[in-house]
Amino acid sequence: MAEYFNQAHLLLAVDCIIFGFDGEQLKILLIKRSFEPATDQWSLMGGFVGANEDVDGAAQRILLELTGLKEVYLEQFKTYGDPNRDPMERTVSVAYFALIDIHKYEKQISHNFHAEWFLLNEAPKLIFDHDQMVEDAKKKVRYKAALHPILFELLPKKFTIPQLQSLYEQVYNTSIDNRNFIRKLSSTGLLIKLEDKDKSASKRGAFYFKLDKDLYKTKFQSFINFMPNLDNIIG
Amino acid sequence: MAEYFNQAHLLLAVDCIIFGFDGEQLKILLIKRSFEPATDQWSLMGGFVGANEDVDGAAQRILLELTGLKEVYLEQFKTYGDPNRDPMERTVSVAYFALIDIHKYEKQISHNFHAEWFLLNEAPKLIFDHDQMVEDAKKKVRYKAALHPILFELLPKKFTIPQLQSLYEQVYNTSIDNRNFIRKLSSTGLLIKLEDKDKSASKRGAFYFKLDKDLYKTKFQSFINFMPNLDNIIG
DNA sequence: GCAAAAGTGTTTCGGTTACACCCATGC
DNA sequence: GCATGGGTGTAACCGAAACACTTTTGC
Numbered sequence: 001m002a003e004y005f006n007q008a009h010l011l012l013a014v015d016c017i018i019f020g021f022d023g024e025q026l027k028i029l030l031i032k033r034s035f036e037p038a039t040d041q042w043s044l045m046g047g048f049v050g051a052n053e054d055v056d057g058a059a060q061r062i063l064l065e066l067t068g069l070k071e072v073y074l075e076q077f078k079t080y081g082d083p084n085r086d087p088m089e090r091t092v093s094v095a096y097f098a099l100i101d102i103h104k105y106e107k108q109i110s111h112n113f114h115a116e117w118f119l120l121n122e123a124p125k126l127i128f129d130h131d132q133m134v135e136d137a138k139k140k141v142r143y144k145a146a147l148h149p150i151l152f153e154l155l156p157k158k159f160t161i162p163q164l165q166s167l168y169e170q171v172y173n174t175s176i177d178n179r180n181f182i183r184k185l186s187s188t189g190l191l192i193k194l195e196d197k198d199k200s201a202s203k204r205g206a207f208y209f210k211l212d213k214d215l216y217k218t219k220f221q222s223f224i225n226f227m228p229n230l231d232n233i234i235g
Numbered sequence: 236m237a238e239y240f241n242q243a244h245l246l247l248a249v250d251c252i253i254f255g256f257d258g259e260q261l262k263i264l265l266i267k268r269s270f271e272p273a274t275d276q277w278s279l280m281g282g283f284v285g286a287n288e289d290v291d292g293a294a295q296r297i298l299l300e301l302t303g304l305k306e307v308y309l310e311q312f313k314t315y316g317d318p319n320r321d322p323m324e325r326t327v328s329v330a331y332f333a334l335i336d337i338h339k340y341e342k343q344i345s346h347n348f349h350a351e352w353f354l355l356n357e358a359p360k361l362i363f364d365h366d367q368m369v370e371d372a373k374k375k376v377r378y379k380a381a382l383h384p385i386l387f388e389l390l391p392k393k394f395t396i397p398q399l400q401s402l403y404e405q406v407y408n409t410s411i412d413n414r415n416f417i418r419k420l421s422s423t424g425l426l427i428k429l430e431d432k433d434k435s436a437s438k439r440g441a442f443y444f445k446l447d448k449d450l451y452k453t454k455f456q457s458f459i460n461f462m463p464n465l466d467n468i469i470g
Numbered sequence: 471g472c473a474a475a476a477g478t479g480t481t482t483c484g485g486t487t488a489c490a491c492c493c494a495t496g497c
Numbered sequence: 498g499c500a501t502g503g504g505t506g507t508a509a510c511c512g513a514a515a516c517a518c519t520t521t522t523g524c
Contacts, residue, residue: 002271002272002323002324003323003324004246004283004323004324004326007246007283008246008283008284008285008286009244009245009246010244010245010247010284010286011239011242011243011244012245012247012316012327036237048239048242048243049243049245049316049327050243051243051245051318051325052318052325053318054316054317054318055314055315055316055317055327056316058316076313076314078311079290079311079314079329080290081247081284081289081290081291081293081329082289082290083286083287083288083289088237088238088239089237089238089239090286090287091239092247092284092290094314094316146458160476161476161477162475162476177514177515177516178476178477178478179477179478179479179515179516180513180514180515182477182478183512183513184512184513187512199522199523201475202474202475202476202521202522202523203473203474203475203521203522203523203524204474204475204476204477204520204521204522204523205475205476205521205522206475206476206477207476207477223381225512225513228512228513228514395503396503396504397502397503412487412488412489413503413504413505414488414489414504414505414506415486415487415488417504417505418485418486419485419486422485434495434496436502436503437494437495437496437501437502437503438494438495438496438497438500438501438502438503439493439494439495439496439501439502439503439504440494440495440502440503441502441503441504442503442504460485460486463485463486463487
């Protein structure tokens with residue numbers, strides 16, 4: 001096959017920022033790196049893009065290989081191209097973030113590959129520019145979640161309003177008035193109330209809800225102001 | 236220097252979607268490709284990332300080399316990684332969009348490199364996946380401009396309200412009530428009224444305005460609803 | 471009976487919409 | 498004097514914000 005003349009070839013990697021919610025807390029999944037350089041330091045899930053592999057496909061493959069995760073919400077958000085970002089060899093990295101329900105994948109994750117969940121605020125220092133990637137991913141999620149209902153991707157099929165509210169509060173590191181929150185949610189029509197309650201978190205118990213999936217798909221791209229008045233929170 | 240073992244290296248390109256406004260119409264800058272494959276077909280401005288070159292830097296360099304453009308608004312928005320997107324050789328492309336005032340750069344552009352401005356709706360078919368890139372870039376600009384004042388980047392220092400409104404109308408392919416439009420703009424405080432008028436478009440003349448640059452920088456990242464009720468326009 | 475979390479309404483405020491006429495000028 | 502585009506105000510409506518108390522139940 002003909003090739004372009006005299007052009008530099010380089011390594012292309014993908015890195016995944018995996019956000020998870022266990023019903024109570026927002027976490028991030030990290031692994032201990034098992035090869036040089038920076039062996040045994042904490043890192044994002046990453047890997048190289050194969051010679052004939054689609055880049056989005058590579059992100060899915062890596063997620064699957066390292067965690068068993070499949071068909072999760074995964075979105076490309078930025079490509080990092082500083083020539084010195086990897087001290088070993090010039091590597092450009094395409095970064096993705098994933099949103100998952102921790103319980104749904106608990107078993108696969110914990111055993112393979114030294115992966116571990118960290119509270120978002122208690123994550124260790126990461127290799128290379130991975131801390132920057134995490135910062136950017138957090139911003140991106142905050143931005144997108146203010147306008148689109150992506151945070152439901154972090155929840156199990158059945159969830160309660162207090163759980164959902166707690167999730168929003170953690171993502172935006174703020175407190176939300178519960179009456180206004182519920183009103184806004186109801187107005188979207190996305191929630192369907194179920195008949196049973198979650199009694200694990202309180203004596204009274206909180207009703208379970210599920211997503212109206214059709215409406216979710218329809219409305220996903222519309223602007224919905226989930227967090228009005230954010231302005232400078234997002235930066 | 237040590238290298239990662241046995242990993243596939245590939246070509247990395249950048250492609251720039253350059254949107255321009257001449258005070259009346261919204262356009263896109265394309266070039267006639269001068270090398271194989273697809274010689275003489277229309278294409279985006281693009282080029283390969285050098286061995287020790289920052290990817291964002293490569294985008295700026297290419298913009299400068301092919302058009303003389305410098306210090307323009309340039310934003311990375313998506314990386315295209317289909318292994319078959321370039322029939323010659325596996326090439327991943329990082330796409331950027333630029334927003335410029337056409338008159339400011341008229342001279343440099345027209346003479347070098349067979350670059351030509353096309354009306355956004357009358358652009359010719361492009362090579363590879365460049366049509367898809369343009370579509371994605373249009374969506375991205377619409378999305379971003381609904382929340383942030385980026386469209387000012389397309390205007391000269393002095394501009395009139397009717398020009399600005401026409402720009403918004405073209406970007407969103409819609410018509411806007413001019414009283415409400417002005418009210419919204421005034422409420423942002425971003426505009427400073429000047430004393431002279433543009434008489435080229437009407438007998439009465441329209442007052443020139445300029446941007447309050449400090450406020451522009453401050454407010455750039457805040458959410459401002461420039462186009463409420465968009466919902467499904469954006470997709 | 472009391473601690474702990476769930477659930478529920480109202481009022482105020484500000485922004486969004488819809489809508490139609492006069493103004494200034496060049497010809 | 499008339500054609501052309503520029504510029505201005507108001508009323509109705511709707512969503513956002515602020516605000517506190519009652520309900521349920523396990524212990």
